Amino acid sequence: MTLDDAAIDRLVKEARDGDAWAFGLLFDHYHLPVYRYIASRVHRPSDAEDLTQLVFVKALEALPRYEARGIPFGGWLFRLARNTVIDHVRTRHEHADLDAARGQIGREAGPDEVTVARQELDEVAEALAELTDDQREALALRFFAGLSAREAAAVMGRQEGTIRGLQFRAIATLRRRLGIELTGTADDDIADERRRRSS
Amino acid sequence: MDDGMIDLMTGDAILRRRLLTYAELRLSPDVATSARIRARVLAVAHRRAELARADAALTVVRDAAPTVRVVAERHRTIRRRAATALLVASLGVAAAAGTTFAAKAGGPLYQARLWAETITLPSEPSRRAVAELERLQQRLAEASQAISDGDLGAAAAALTAYASIVDSASEEAIASGDDVASAILTTGVGHNIEILSGLVSKVPDAATDAISRALARAIDRSDAAIEHIGQGGGNGGTPPTSQPAGGPYAKPTKAPQQPGGGPTSEPTRKPSTGPGSGQGGGGATGGAPDATQHPERPDKSPKPTPDPGQD
Numbered sequence: 323m324t325l326d327d328a329a330i331d332r333l334v335k336e337a338r339d340g341d342a343w344a345f346g347l348l349f350d351h352y353h354l355p356v357y358r359y360i361a362s363r364v365h366r367p368s369d370a371e372d373l374t375q376l377v378f379v380k381a382l383e384a385l386p387r388y389e390a391r392g393i394p395f396g397g398w399l400f401r402l403a404r405n406t407v408i409d410h411v412r413t414r415h416e417h418a419d420l421d422a423a424r425g426q427i428g429r430e431a432g433p434d435e436v437t438v439a440r441q442e443l444d445e446v447a448e449a450l451a452e453l454t455d456d457q458r459e460a461l462a463l464r465f466f467a468g469l470s471a472r473e474a475a476a477v478m479g480r481q482e483g484t485i486r487g488l489q490f491r492a493i494a495t496l497r498r499r500l501g502i503e504l505t506g507t508a509d510d511d512i513a514d515e516r517r518r519r520s521s
Numbered sequence: 522m523d524d525g526m527i528d529l530m531t532g533d534a535i536l537r538r539r540l541l542t543y544a545e546l547r548l549s550p551d552v553a554t555s556a557r558i559r560a561r562v563l564a565v566a567h568r569r570a571e572l573a574r575a576d577a578a579l580t581v582v583r584d585a586a587p588t589v590r591v592v593a594e595r596h597r598t599i600r601r602r603a604a605t606a607l608l609v610a611s612l613g614v615a616a617a618a619g620t621t622f623a624a625k626a627g628g629p630l631y632q633a634r635l636w637a638e639t640i641t642l643p644s645e646p647s648r649r650a651v652a653e654l655e656r657l658q659q660r661l662a663e664a665s666q667a668i669s670d671g672d673l674g675a676a677a678a679a680l681t682a683y684a685s686i687v688d689s690a691s692e693e694a695i696a697s698g699d700d701v702a703s704a705i706l707t708t709g710v711g712h713n714i715e716i717l718s719g720l721v722s723k724v725p726d727a728a729t730d731a732i733s734r735a736l737a738r739a740i741d742r743s744d745a746a747i748e749h750i751g752q753g754g755g756n757g758g759t760p761p762t763s764q765p766a767g768g769p770y771a772k773p774t775k776a777p778q779q780p781g782g783g784p785t786s787e788p789t790r791k792p793s794t795g796p797g798s799g800q801g802g803g804g805a806t807g808g809a810p811d812a813t814q815h816p817e818r819p820d821k822s823p824k825p826t827p828d829p830g831q832d
Contacts, residue, residue, distance in 0.1 A: 340573045342566035349562055353555060361548040371554050378562040382569060446543040466544045493533065502535050 325351050327394070334395050338385045345385075349378055352396065355467040356403050362450075362462040363407045373410055377403045393476060400469065400477040404459075449499035457492035460485050560704035567647050567701060626663040626682070627675035635682055646699030653690035654709040657683055661716050664736075668723050673732055680735035684742040687713075691746035703750050710743045717743065 325333070330351070336344035356377055361370035380402050388398060450458060456478075463474035464485070471489070475482040497503075550558070624630040638656055643649045660683035667675035687710060694702045717740045724732045 340570040342570045345566045357550050358548040375558045379565050
């Protein structure tokens with residue numbers, strides 16, 4: 323589901339006025355990136371499900387107090403998600419950050435994974451587990467949740483340049499860990515990315 | 522969500538592809554999960570919206586400003602009222618204690634209490650489904666407590682009441698045609714089956730027959746309610762296409778067939794601990810409509826009728 327910024331602002335206003343239908347559309351727009359971000363940070367899919375639900379219920383409760391003030395709704399929502407994950411880790415006394423990716427390793431393969439070498443997925447999980455907490459979070463926000471560097475910086479409370487640095491080092495580590503060498507040119511990749519996004 | 526991510530993996534198509542595949546296969550919710558989350562979140566949203574409307578409809582009437590009174594007279598009045606209130610409270614506590622005892626599962630006032638619960642049920646379908654789930658959970662709690670206490674009559678009464686409530690609640694959900702209500706009930710009752718299956722193993726050996734039959738009946742009714750909602754009740758909604766017929770929660774667990782036997786299958790999922798579950802823990806599953814599909818809004822919003830008196 324694609325919504326532009328104006329549509330999101332309008333839906334936020336309607337949801338703030340108590341329109342459950344508008345909030346449903348916001349949920350549809352954001353639930354996948356929020357779930358992916360959370361799933362990349364906690365051990366179990368059931369936790370990701372519960373925490374995703376909790377984030378949206380918290381958003382619902384906090385919506386009357388939400389004011390844009392330069393922070394777009396998406397950034398505000400991911401901040402809620404980040405705080406929720408942090409609370410979860412504190413409450414459970416788990417070191418979810420360190421083990422987040424490892425938690426995905428060895429998971430029961432779904433039918434979709436039949437066509438994909440499970441080993442490849444496990445390798446990615448292991449490589450992600452070797453990143454620092456900050457690197458993994460930056461990567462999760464940028465890549466799994468699809469935020470821009472500016473949005474990710476706002477969510478993590480860092481400078482945009484810091485996020486780019488974390489991301490750069492994370493990619494270098496992953497590349498080294500997975501034995502991947504650079505392929506293609508930057509222009510090829512940008513064109514490829516644009517094609518993927520437009521489709 | 523902007524073009525800023527274009528530069529994210531520049532120069533590394535293979536790594537980008539592997540991370541994308543990882544995100545899609547390992548970090549993405551399946552259809553049923555998305556539907557469950559959506560149904561629970563929207564149940565809360567509808568509830569809040571309705572409460573907000575009900576609050577707005579209330580008119581606050583202020584008392585007239587008090588007239589000037591003599592201080593001594595006021596103190597006497599306060600003391601008199603305090604004494605009266607204390608007396609009334611004492612009598613109330615005594616009466617309540619007696620009533621509570623009589624209204625316990627299997628007690629002489631139990632049926633009256635069950636009936637009284639139905640009076641306060643909300644009329645709006647999703648809120649009603651949540652309230653019915655709460656009633657079902659109360660019956661389960663009563664049955665569990667009674668089994669622990671060895672009070673088999675009370676356990677049987679609570680389980681019989683459970684079976685009756687689950688029947689009526691499923692009928693109401695289907696009749697209402699409300700997607701969220703159906704989803705809430707389906708997931709909630711599915712979870713209840715897990716609890717009922719767990720209770721089977723707690724039944725004391727001396728009383729396996731009667732209680733196990735009551736438990737099996739409650740589980741059967743729960744199964745039937747889920748199937749009923751899934752088949753007829755779909756309320757015009759469509760079950761998730763990736764789910765098998767009957768939906769993911771059509772048969773969460775098998776009903777115990779042998780008295781005294783333990784649950785025969787693993788619970789299908791961890792009970793939700795989110796706030797939504799605290800209010801009934803519903804979800805869109807099974808025959809419930811696919812909550813990830815969103816047809817055009819029929820008439821701006823499916824706002825339920827305000828029901829200020831119910832909350």
